[in-house]
Amino acid sequence: MAKVKVATAWLDCCSGCHMSLLDVDEVIVDLAQVLEFTATPITDIKEFPDVDVGIIEGAVSNEHDEEVARDLRAHCKILMVLGDCACFGGICAMRNLFDTEEVLDRYYHTESTVGDIIPSSEDLPPLTKVRPVSEVVKVDCFVPGCPPNAKAIHYAISELLEGRVPVLPAEMMRFD
Numbered sequence: 001m002a003k004v005k006v007a008t009a010w011l012d013c014c015s016g017c018h019m020s021l022l023d024v025d026e027v028i029v030d031l032a033q034v035l036e037f038t039a040t041p042i043t044d045i046k047e048f049p050d051v052d053v054g055i056i057e058g059a060v061s062n063e064h065d066e067e068v069a070r071d072l073r074a075h076c077k078i079l080m081v082l083g084d085c086a087c088f089g090g091i092c093a094m095r096n097l098f099d100t101e102e103v104l105d106r107y108y109h110t111e112s113t114v115g116d117i118i119p120s121s122e123d124l125p126p127l128t129k130v131r132p133v134s135e136v137v138k139v140d141c142f143v144p145g146c147p148p149n150a151k152a153i154h155y156a157i158s159e160l161l162e163g164r165v166p167v168l169p170a171e172m173m174r175f176d
């Protein structure tokens with residue numbers, strides 16, 4: 001039987017959701033029998049092939065994030081968003097309370113331990129308002145949590161393998 005092809009991407013995030021994906025423990029051995037991970041931050045393959053399932057972690061916070069989200073959406077049949085940042089903007093969306101100059105100054109000047117290193121605008125992808133992925137592309141499946149519970153990730157993937165779009169039970173909507 002052909003394996004289900006999966007590609008994943010991380011946008012504005014802490015990578016905790018990908019860590020939670022790996023945290024399904026020994027179940028990952030079973031999943032490896034039926035899933036083929038193609039382009040992911042873990043495999044470090046940069047270009048998305050056509051896949052069955054795309055998974056995005058992180059919010060859309062700049063033009064590059066938006067390009068990646070649109071690119072993966074164009075290459076997958078089903079798009080799953082993983083974690084509160086991807087589902088709702090999460091902690092990344094706190095940046096929306098401040099203007100861009102204030103944020104860059106705080107990050108690269110006030111809090112910098114190596115002196116003034118404010119990059120020029122050419123060095124950074126233009127920042128946008130922080131948005132959940134669903135404000136940019138169509139999303140088929142939401143798996144919230146910060147990070148999502150490994151059981152919820154396993155459940156969502158298992159449902160997809162059965163040909164169903166997963167609807168998570170309420171008790172899986174939290175981390176424990």
Ligand code: SF4
Pocket residue numbers: 012013014015016017057058082083084085086090091145146147148
């Ligand atoms: Fe990190 Fe939480 Fe955002 Fe996932 S949802 S990327 S764990 S901050």
